[in-house]
Amino acid sequence: MKSPVPIAPAAQSSVAEQKRGFAILDSERWLGPLLIGPAVIYIFLLVGVPFFMALYYSVSNTTTGGGTMGFVGLRNFTAVIGTPKFQTALKNTIVFGLISQAVILVLSNALALALQHEFPGRRLIRFLILLPWVAPISIGTIAWLWIFDSTYSVLNWMLRLAGLIHGQGYMWLGLPHLAMGSVIAVHVWRQLPLATVILLAGHSSIPQDIHDAAAVDGAGFWRHFFQITLPLILPISLVALLFGLIFTFTDMVIIYNLTRGGPFDTTQVLASLAFYTGIAGGDLAEGAAIALFLFPLLLAVALGFLIIAHRSEVT
Amino acid sequence: MIERIKIWGARSTRWGILGILTFFFAFPFVWMLITTFKQTSDLYDLKHNPFLFYEWPTFEHIHRLFYETLYGQWLINTAFVGVLVVLITLVLAVPAGYALTRLTGNWGAKLGIGIFLTYLVPPTLLFIPLSRVVVNLHLDDSLWSLVLIYPTFTVPFSAWLMMGFFKAIPKDVEEAAMIDGCSRLGAFVKVVVPISLSGILTVAIFSFTLVMQEFVYAVTFISSVRNMTVGVGVPTFLVHGDVYFWGSLMAGCFIASVPIAILYNFFVDRFIAGFTMGAVK
Numbered sequence: 001m002k003s004p005v006p007i008a009p010a011a012q013s014s015v016a017e018q019k020r021g022f023a024i025l026d027s028e029r030w031l032g033p034l035l036i037g038p039a040v041i042y043i044f045l046l047v048g049v050p051f052f053m054a055l056y057y058s059v060s061n062t063t064t065g066g067g068t069m070g071f072v073g074l075r076n077f078t079a080v081i082g083t084p085k086f087q088t089a090l091k092n093t094i095v096f097g098l099i100s101q102a103v104i105l106v107l108s109n110a111l112a113l114a115l116q117h118e119f120p121g122r123r124l125i126r127f128l129i130l131l132p133w134v135a136p137i138s139i140g141t142i143a144w145l146w147i148f149d150s151t152y153s154v155l156n157w158m159l160r161l162a163g164l165i166h167g168q169g170y171m172w173l174g175l176p177h178l179a180m181g182s183v184i185a186v187h188v189w190r191q192l193p194l195a196t197v198i199l200l201a202g203h204s205s206i207p208q209d210i211h212d213a214a215a216v217d218g219a220g221f222w223r224h225f226f227q228i229t230l231p232l233i234l235p236i237s238l239v240a241l242l243f244g245l246i247f248t249f250t251d252m253v254i255i256y257n258l259t260r261g262g263p264f265d266t267t268q269v270l271a272s273l274a275f276y277t278g279i280a281g282g283d284l285a286e287g288a289a290i291a292l293f294l295f296p297l298l299l300a301v302a303l304g305f306l307i308i309a310h311r312s313e314v315t
Numbered sequence: 316m317i318e319r320i321k322i323w324g325a326r327s328t329r330w331g332i333l334g335i336l337t338f339f340f341a342f343p344f345v346w347m348l349i350t351t352f353k354q355t356s357d358l359y360d361l362k363h364n365p366f367l368f369y370e371w372p373t374f375e376h377i378h379r380l381f382y383e384t385l386y387g388q389w390l391i392n393t394a395f396v397g398v399l400v401v402l403i404t405l406v407l408a409v410p411a412g413y414a415l416t417r418l419t420g421n422w423g424a425k426l427g428i429g430i431f432l433t434y435l436v437p438p439t440l441l442f443i444p445l446s447r448v449v450v451n452l453h454l455d456d457s458l459w460s461l462v463l464i465y466p467t468f469t470v471p472f473s474a475w476l477m478m479g480f481f482k483a484i485p486k487d488v489e490e491a492a493m494i495d496g497c498s499r500l501g502a503f504v505k506v507v508v509p510i511s512l513s514g515i516l517t518v519a520i521f522s523f524t525l526v527m528q529e530f531v532y533a534v535t536f537i538s539s540v541r542n543m544t545v546g547v548g549v550p551t552f553l554v555h556g557d558v559y560f561w562g563s564l565m566a567g568c569f570i571a572s573v574p575i576a577i578l579y580n581f582f583v584d585r586f587i588a589g590f591t592m593g594a595v596k
Binding site: 031032033035036038039040042043046047048049050051053054057107110111113114115125127128129130131132134135136137138139140141142143144145146147149151152154157189192193197221246249250251252253256257271274275278279284287288291292294295298301302 | 325329332333336337339340341342343344346347350358359361365406407408410411413414415418419423426430432433435436437438439440441442443444445446447448463464466467470471474499500503524527528530531534535545546547549550554561564565567568571572573575576577579580583
């Protein structure tokens with residue numbers, strides 16, 4: 001049994017609240033899309049549309065000269081896949097990606113562990129470590145071009161000083177396996193900083209209590225690392241790895257500047273081959289087909305990323 | 316005793332790792348600096364120790380770089396593109412990042428990941444159709460083509476970073492402003508933006524460095540030497556053109572990389588915070 005008197009103010013206030021609620025809801029209903037709209041439209045026009053253009057080019061006979069855009073089905077793909085140039089590039093892409101990522105994964109963990117605790121000079125060392133990532137990469141590779149120079153290589157000079165080589169020294173970019181090794185080394189040099197910084201963030205997000213508890217229980221360094229630290233930083237190291245894979249599969253700057261795919265295509269990867277075919281060679285259709293060949297790989301990586309993002313949201 | 320050996324072992328391993336890798340990372344920059352100031356005859360004498368100066372240091376390489384090549388023009392071009400791209404990026408990405416964190420609820424989170432995924436569609440896939448777009452808009456060989464296209468990678472990345480920063484701001488802050496009579500938009504402009512200023516600055520710096528890093532689009536769209544950015548001009552024109560002076564080349568590399576790196580270093584912690592917040596939480 002409620003008397004009408006106390007109900008009235010309550011009803012009034014709830015109406016007032018509803019009114020205000022509606023006003024906010026109404027405004028937010030358009031405000032959200034309004035704020036996000038320009039970015040979405042821009043991305044749709046300059047990423048979405050070109051992406052479908054690339055899909056279309058890959059099944060057409062487009063060239064840089066313009067001309068006809070006839071539909072040729074999967075002819076570009078079948079034509080491209082059959083060539084030894086493509087097969088070499090595919091193999092090189094995989095070798096380049098796997099080796100560089102494996103090295104980066106090991107070294108970035110070692111570095112993050114070494115940098116984990118405060119010590120004098122830590123900030124300076126971190127700055128020096130970050131340099132290769134921050135400096136424009138096309139410019140960084142020019143420094144390496146000079147380090148690998150066939151006549152004046154400072155690397156050969158240092159190796160000679162250490163007594164490891166005698167006489168002329170190596171042609172770092174001139175011999176097939178050595179060239180691939182050099183390109184991978186430069187890629188590791190460039191990408192390791194980012195992986196290290198991401199892992200450092202992961203390490204510092206682990207509460208100190210957990211480390212202390214493990215120490216009290218008498219866990220040694222390796223046991224501590226594999227049973228405590230590694231599982232906890234696994235999600236974030238996967239993020240670092242996925243980024244690394246994407247950058248690795250799509251990057252051509254290092255190869256363009258250091259070897260131009262040579263010697264004898266032994267450092268040609270899919271990204272650089274797509275560039276040489278599509279832009280330098282003028283065959284947009286075949287270039288698009290080569291570039292698109294990367295897409296399933298990237299999609300798999302992106303899906304992995306989504307799953308991780310989703311999982312860590314749930315937990 | 317054993318404990319002491321263990322500690323000593325751990326310490327020397329740590330310094331060993333740090334020493335070797337720091338040398339690996341920093342060496343090219345040290346080598347740039349040494350080469351920049353060495354006289355040509357000293358540089359090309361194979362009997363000399365490359366790390367020592369047998370003749371007086373010289374400014375001739377830097378002088379040649381600025382007076383006999385278009386290096387200065389490339390720096391100006393890069394700054395021009397960088398500033399405009401940063402402005403466009405902020406206008407598009409800051410409101411988008413806010414809407415995605417606060418206004419759009421569940422589908423916003425999905426859209427946010429969708430926008431971020433477009434960052435993963437690489438230039439090496441898009442440069443072929445985009446080269447056609449640029450030609451059709453009559454922007455080929457113009458810096459405006461880069462101003463138009465570069466936000467394709469700065470906007471998704473920046474929106475993602477901004478999401479990370481906005482998530483860290485407690486909701487109460489805006490709610491308090493709105494109770495005081497601000498509209499949602501007013502609360503965003505008057506309250507949220509000012510407290511996110513350091514985050515916005517971080518995004519600006521990182522967008523600028525992304526512009527400096529970019530290579531594929533610049534090398535595809537720009538053909539005349541006068542319109543090149545520094546990242547393309549140095550490797551394509553100075554290395555593969557007629558001028559092939561290592562001293563000037565290394566001076567060009569050093570000037571274009573180290574100052575921006577020092578600036579960047581101040582923001583890197585905030586960058587990582589935003590980056591991992593957007594990704595993990």
